[in-house]
Amino acid sequence: MSRRHNFCAGPAALPLPVLNRARDELLDWAGVGASVMEVSHRSGEFVAVAEGAEASLRRLLDISDDYAVLFLQGGASTQFAAVPLNLSQPGQTVDQVVTGQWSKKALQEGRRFADVRVAANSAEQKFFVVPPQDVWQTHSESAYLHYCPNETIGGLEFCFVPEVSTPLVADMSSTILSRPLDVNRFGVIYAGAQKNIGPAGLCLAIVRRDLLGRSREGTPAMLDWQVAADNDSMYNTPPTFAIYLAGLVFEWLEKLGGLNEMAAINQKKASTLYGVIDGSDFYHNPVERQSRSLMNVPFTLVDAALDAAFLKGAEAADLLNLKGHRSVGGMRASLYNAVEQTSVEALCDFMKDFERRYG
Numbered sequence: 001m002s003r004r005h006n007f008c009a010g011p012a013a014l015p016l017p018v019l020n021r022a023r024d025e026l027l028d029w030a031g032v033g034a035s036v037m038e039v040s041h042r043s044g045e046f047v048a049v050a051e052g053a054e055a056s057l058r059r060l061l062d063i064s065d066d067y068a069v070l071f072l073q074g075g076a077s078t079q080f081a082a083v084p085l086n087l088s089q090p091g092q093t094v095d096q097v098v099t100g101q102w103s104k105k106a107l108q109e110g111r112r113f114a115d116v117r118v119a120a121n122s123a124e125q126k127f128f129v130v131p132p133q134d135v136w137q138t139h140s141e142s143a144y145l146h147y148c149p150n151e152t153i154g155g156l157e158f159c160f161v162p163e164v165s166t167p168l169v170a171d172m173s174s175t176i177l178s179r180p181l182d183v184n185r186f187g188v189i190y191a192g193a194q195k196n197i198g199p200a201g202l203c204l205a206i207v208r209r210d211l212l213g214r215s216r217e218g219t220p221a222m223l224d225w226q227v228a229a230d231n232d233s234m235y236n237t238p239p240t241f242a243i244y245l246a247g248l249v250f251e252w253l254e255k256l257g258g259l260n261e262m263a264a265i266n267q268k269k270a271s272t273l274y275g276v277i278d279g280s281d282f283y284h285n286p287v288e289r290q291s292r293s294l295m296n297v298p299f300t301l302v303d304a305a306l307d308a309a310f311l312k313g314a315e316a317a318d319l320l321n322l323k324g325h326r327s328v329g330g331m332r333a334s335l336y337n338a339v340e341q342t343s344v345e346a347l348c349d350f351m352k353d354f355e356r357r358y359g
């Protein structure tokens with residue numbers, strides 16, 4: 001077996017113990033003589049898996065009964081539409097903060113359904129900064145404020161939770177479970193699974209219960225959070241394998257010691273890599289210090305003409321998926337929960353060696 005160091009932004013690396021466990025029980029799962037993918041989602045065995053996954057997630061994030069936990073489909077991108085459909089009425093305004101490619105996409109989709117007011121936008125600063133909240137323009141009559149706490153592509157992360165009078169809605173796809181989180185500050189949290197939760201195809205939503213049952217007329221049943229909540233996320237056939245694997249990931253996190261422990265591990269990984277970037281004139285990260293992402297670290301080389309050689313050398317050193325997003329170029333290393341310190345150190349060793357050879 002040769003597992004290589006995987007810095008993919010998503011679908012991302014999964015914890016090895018989780019993959020081993022899934023392999024071990026793939027053919028005969030829970031003693032039923034079939035794989036978890038081959039049993040009814042209504043079977044007692046599978047319902048126990050879904051309930052166990054939810055319970056584990058609730059323990060990890062300390063989610064109270066005031067919140068519904070929903071396992072949805074269509075990725076985070078579907079929630080860009082589900083949010084306005086569930087929370088706003090036609091003609092009502094909503095506030096959105098734009099700090100990068102994902103919140104921009106959420107804005108484009110939001111505009112299809114709602115009268116969106118852009119509360120703040122850092123496009124002019126190339127999305128290298130988070131606009132401080134005192135310059136935001138929010139509206140108390142808006143249905144909610146939407147933002148993206150961690151911009152996966154730009155590597156920009158909010159170092160504060162916004163204080164607003166309207167429900168706070170957060171796309172946490174690339175930051176959820178990377179550290180402790182006070183869920184009570186939010187109206188709705190959603191996250192595509194393929195970064196820190198499990199395989200693609202699953203999207204997690206945590207919805208304060210008083211925000212359920214407000215969907216506008218004509219909302220498709222599959223996008224209506226109330227319908228999902230009423231049916232324990234099984235209005236139709238859910239992505240059973242993804243839910244099973246997410247449950248294993250949650251269990252792995254609990255065994256590790258929970259999110260305080262995970263946060264310490266993640267801090268160490270990030271500071272190791274940022275340390276190498278900042279310690280050289282050869283590598284550069286453009287994001288303002290206080291808003292640097294813990295999970296996604298973009299960096300450029302002093303001369304973009306060296307990018308191809310860097311990526312080729314990295315690949316040869318078993319360092320995968322370091323090419324930056326096509327919209328920003330350069331490199332990006334994603335350091336999600338399943339990426340180990342040893343992988344980050346292998347990357348840093350390669351970077352220092354590359355700089356010695358080409359710097």
Ligand SMILES: *Cc1c(COP(=O)(O)O)cnc(C)c1O
Nearest residue numbers: 075076077102152171173174192
């Ligand atoms: C990956 C990502 C998305 C898109 O997720 P899909 O599941 O592909 O729709 C949205 N927002 C953020 C912040 C992401 O990182």
